[in-house]
Amino acid sequence: xxxxxxxPRHEVTEMGQxxxxxxxxxSGHNSLFWYRQTMMRGLELLIYxxxxxxxxxxxxxxxxxxxxMPNASFSTLKIQPSEPRDSAVYFCASTLGQGDExxxxxxxxxxxxxx
Amino acid sequence: xxxxxxNSEALNIQEGKTxxxxxxxxxxxxAYLQWYRQDPGxxxxxxxxxxxxxxxxxxxxxxxxxxxxxxQSLFHITASQPAxxxxxxxxxxxxxxxxxxxxxxxxxxxxx
Numbered sequence: 011x012x013x014x015x016x017x018p019r020h021e022v023t024e025m026g027q028x029x030x031x032x033x034x035x036x037s038g039h040n041s042l043f044w045y046r047q048t049m050m051r052g053l054e055l056l057i058y059x060x061x062x063x064x065x066x067x068x069x070x071x072x073x074x075x076x077x078x079m080p081n082a083s084f085s086t087l088k089i090q091p092s093e094p095r096d097s098a099v100y101f102c103a104s105t106l107g108q109g110d111e112x113x114x115x116x117x118x119x120x121x122x123x124x125x
Numbered sequence: 126x127x128x129x130x131x132n133s134e135a136l137n138i139q140e141g142k143t144x145x146x147x148x149x150x151x152x153x154x155x156a157y158l159q160w161y162r163q164d165p166g167x168x169x170x171x172x173x174x175x176x177x178x179x180x181x182x183x184x185x186x187x188x189x190x191x192x193x194x195x196x197q198s199l200f201h202i203t204a205s206q207p208a209x210x211x212x213x214x215x216x217x218x219x220x221x222x223x224x225x226x227x228x229x230x231x232x233x234x235x236x237x
Contacts, residue, residue, distance in 0.1 A: 110221065
């Protein structure tokens with residue numbers, strides 16, 4: 011299996027621009043998680059889906075952030091408009107989604123820099 | 126609010142010694158705790174899980190303890206090797222909930 015796939019791996023954009031991050035979970039996994047990692051705040055959960063339905067979006071910072079999961083094999087995280095404080099590494103992770111205690115499998119991350 | 130602290134941002138250990146990393150939490154009663162390893166430029170990778178009713182778990186050179194009275198987990202790497210150098214993250218979870226809350230991590234360096 012190829013593991014969790016994220017694209018792009020690096021993104022540099024200017025303040026005010028729209029940014030779209032993409033994630034393909036491991037085939038057969040039913041839960042998908044979006045995280046943001048910074049030096050100051052560590053790894054923070056933004057939102058997670060189960061069977062393509064958003065379950066908990068309490069970590070989404072503000073209305074500028076939105077996430078979708080149109081099907082079991084694809085999810086997007088969109089920032090519009092982007093701001094310099096959004097600069098971070100964004101990770102996507104997936105699990106089988108069958109209950110507690112499951113191992114989360116992380117993608118390689120997207121390093122975002124907003125100038 | 127929930128708070129998770131991992132001991133010192135960085136820890137340097139001589140090769141061959143035992144490295145001990147600490148994860149302390151407050152305002153939280155997790156049902157289980159996981160430890161992950163993260164290498165530079167990569168996503169975290171799962172290492173071990175320990176439940177609230179388990180005192181200790183082992184996997185090869187790794188050992189994890191979980192003390193719900195002290196609200197603390199200890200992560201040990203015995204006979205440490207330079208290849209063990211990485212950032213280690215603890216993550217806490219609850220029953221009936223897939224969410225994990227991560228600590229900020231400890232960057233471990235094993236010195237040859």
